[in-house]
Amino acid sequence: MSTPREQVVSRGVYAVVPRHKVLTNTYALLSLTLLFSAVTAGASMALALPHPGIVITLVGYFGLLWLINKFSNSAVGILWVFALTGFMGYTLGPILNAYVTHFANGTQLVMMAMGGTGAVFLGLSAYALTSRKDFGFLGGMLAAGILVAFLAGLVAAFVPGLMGLSLAVSAMFVVLMAGMILFQTSAIIHGGETNYILATVSLYVTIFNLFTSLLQLLGVFNSDD
Template sequence: MDKPISSSPAYAAGSDSTRIQNRVLKNTYMLLSMTLLFSGATAGLSMALNLPHPGIIITLVGYFGLLFATSKFRNSGLGIVCVFALTGFMGLTLGPILSAYMSLPNGGQIIMNAMAATGVIFLGLSAYVVTTNKDFSFMGGFLTVGILVAFLAGIGAFFFEIAALSLVVSAMFVLLMSGLILYETSNIIHGGETNYIMATTTLFVSIFNLFTSLLHLMGFMSDE
């Protein structure tokens, strides 16, 4: 008599792999939800206290420093602390930007539109990957180069105050962050990313940059 399929070693290994991937996906979205709420709270606190923007140097040092710490401690409980520190810090830097938009006649509407668009893009892309089970790992090299180029161009646009370049960079980041959401979600589903702390960090950064880029573009289109 043939052995039941469930007793096959290959089947058992496949089932274990699927369970691990589902667990990583579940933990990632749970932690991502909490970090988004925490970041929103720190952004609101920053707005309530009318805190000034820390400046590009402190922002970059704080961001990359906390990102390095999160990566270093990703396999320990301290990694959770680091990811909340990172997302909370990013919320604090976002607060002054939102305050500046809120001071505009149509600022509140621009913020809500950017937030809604970000949510639709993230949920739509994530659902597409989960339902189709497509593998987007081939995008890794392109995204790495694209993000580096866009980042350097953004630094140049800031220091040289080139408004047109700044808009181009924002448009690039919308496309790149959308690609990164596809890539990272695919990575989780296909077992390329098994650490939910790092998966959360990547998706959070994608959402954050997607939102700020859309905010910039929508503000420009509204002549604000």
């Protein structure tokens, strides 16, 4: 018969295991989805496929996101995760082609954005993991900020000539996505997020938005227009 102390320790151990498993599964699935997204982006670039447009992109994104949430507790959800990340990779291909062809140093800009994204993600993730700080307090501010930035981005996309607004939106998304990395990693560590499928999608979207925002900022600062 175990003592009360042993029971507490036992409960503590079993409480840590699921969180560790969620973290491990999240990073494993995230790595695979990023690789798959890179392959679809590369194929989209090689085939010179056209961008589907903002309306189809939004419909596809939110539609697939709804399916992921609906099946997040089953293996089918993983298939929809790959469908979403593959779709987003396809939409990224034409954007990368535009930078490579429009700028003389387009390939360098893409690599700089990729390197910056990797450095920010790894640095902030490592900080959240090692410091063990709870960044749950950022949730409300991030949700409000992302909503404002998203709506402002739609205005900039549909109203031509608003370069200043577009630049501001990109800068906002860089800051907000940095906060999302801290928030989501912290949620996994402290048990606020127990579904690795949803955690993977959240981090993937964060990385995607961070990369495209950094790329746009680099493009603006390197433009002669």
